[in-house]
């Protein structure tokens with residue numbers, strides 16, 4: 001393959017609703033570009049992108065796949081992204097490597113959850129958008145309805161560049177408003193017959209063309225002036241405005257395709273090659289940590305960003321790189337700026353799904369892959385020695401919304417499972433695994449049940465380790481709501497040396513900025529930032545030597561033991577001020593052990609009288625549902641003790657903002673999906689700890705009592 005320079009390289013991601021036809025579209029792109037000579041199908045499991053066993057088994061994409069096509073002397077890199085919402089991390093990964101999103105929309109369904117997700121991330125990551133309305137050949141295809149739903153959701157930026165003449169069974173033609181021609185496809189060969197717009201379409205074409213002209217003019221003051229002057233734009237100006245409008249996200253052009261029948265795809269790729277920005281023409285989505293912009297300048301020293309890493313069957317670790325600066329040539333010695341290790345590029349590959357071709361050199365803006373790097377992870381920045389230390393700012397991946405605990409079925413395989421989880425999650429930026437210290441559980445945090453099932457499939461089939469999933473423990477906390485005093489005398493006189501220690505203390509609920517108590521004079525303060533969140537303030541208020549200063553650390557130690565295993569349910573306690581104001585010593589029998597026990601028990605006693613409360617983690621929730629499905633979703637949220645904070649309408653969807661306790665959110669993604677037939681989506685983020693309601697507290701106390709009994 002020839003070496004393409006930066007301005008000849010365009011990068012697109014195929015995104016959009018689940019099963020809208022992205023993989024099929026990638027297949028027809030590859031066919032038209034001569035990369036394959038027969039189109040595979042998702043059903044037969046022989047497509048270029050869905051080549052992994054799990055994708056063949058499920059007939060659906062699970063991982064982003066990189067392909068390319070050479071069109072009009074340009075190289076167009078394509079990433080086929082899975083549409084299922086659980087894989088939304090793949091959208092982010094793809095958008096960090098491409099300049100344009102081609103959002104496939106199923107003409108039978110209009111806007112779907114996957115369409116919205118693709119658009120949401122496009123907005124977040126400033127990614128230009130082209131809509132490809134697909135499946136126009138399907139019996140139930142409804143182009144007008146689809147455009148109406150696109151406009152309702154994404155506004156007047158939605159701009160027709162084409163419209164079908166005969167959508168539905170038998171679809172073969174559309175009018176292109178830019179070229180002012182009709183494109184007609186005969187079955188199979190993917191090539192259009194181009195003819196003049198027929199008489200009966202002229203009025204509609206003219207009306208839609210003037211909308212296109214107007215939208216093309218809006219992004220550019222000079223064009224706008226011309227448009228006001230003349231009421232029209234030349235074809236050249238229109239192209240210029242359109243190109244600018246795409247790059248600045250002020251126009252979302254709509255194209256027409258039937259990917260499965262390879263209709264419209266050649267024209268779509270021609271449109272892409274002419275009108276989407278190359279990396280150096282685009283507002284960069286990536287930034288360096290030092291605030292410098294990525295230049296995509298081919299002249300400088302090499303910098304590359306690892307947007308994807310995969311462990312491929314029969315190949316091993318494959319590293320996918322977007323070139324940000326300079327060129328890279330085979331044999332280059334480079335530095336992994338993220339961990340300072342040295343690496344060598346032994347091979348530069350261009351991917352067409354699992355098929356690879358090697359090239360000697362690649363330029364800024366291009367997407368390549370390589371193998372056999374020693375220690376390079378997803379998100380790493382690779383550089384020429386001169387640029388060592390330059391690092392790309394981390395890309396923000398979605399917060400996991402589904403957690404589960406996991407363990408090996410055979411405990412002898414614990415270590416193997418740990419290694420498998422570390423390896424798997426290092427390739428999947430939207431999945432994390434960690435050990436929840438207090439619950440002593442290994443936790444997998446992911447985007448949903450399907451996502452976790454994918455992990456399970458890999459554990460069974462690739463890593464060959466049997467694992468089971470179970471409920472994660474909720475990290476409750478304990479605190480107090482009012483002040484209380486208590487004393488405890490620890491006295492023991494059995495046999496030899498006795499033990500004696502007496503502690504009086506006064507405890508208060510702690511809050512940020514609270515004034516010191518004035519009941520007892522404070523002679524010393526220790527502020528402890530608790531590892532599990534919150535604070536313990538320990539005040540020494542002893543006067544007249546009632547307790548020797550040397551016993552104070554032992555008293556604190558005793559209190560900390562109870563802070564670590566709260567008096568109510570054994571959960572961590574937080575946000576308490578303890579004032580030790582009196583006590584007694586014995587000239588012979590007092591020692592540290594005695595004061596530790598006295599401190600601990602006095603604290604426990606005071607805690608029980610201080611209006612103790614169990615706290616639970618509460619999350620900020622954002623649920624996005626079709627307006628007509630609000631009722632069921634709201635009822636369900638109420639059942640989960642959620643408090644609705646606000647509602648917004650967005651197109652024909654409603655966005656509910658709420659606060660909900662984590663304890664009630666187990667498997668929420670699954671419920672929401674069934675309540676909305678897969679059309680709802682949500683995100684959640686830790687917000688704060690809040691006291692549980694009385695009935696929940698009572699149930700937790702009872703459960704703890706029973707569990708403790710079992711242990712006795």
Ligand SMILES: Nc1nc2c(ncn2[C@@H]2O[C@H](COP(=O)(O)OP(=O)(O)OP(=O)(O)O)[C@@H](O)[C@H]2O)c(=O)[nH]1
Pocket residue numbers: 017018019020021022023024025041042043059060061062081082083084134135136137138257258259260261
């Ligand atoms: N009638 C018709 N069916 C299509 C067209 N494109 C795709 N399909 C069918 O739609 C189904 C889904 O196609 P895929 O290409 O797997 O869709 P996808 O968007 O990649 O799906 P995910 O990766 O699971 O999100 C398959 O059964 C395809 O045969 C089309 O243009 N017309």
Ligand SMILES: [Mg+2]
Pocket residue numbers: 022023024050060061080081082083
């Ligand atoms: Mg797919």
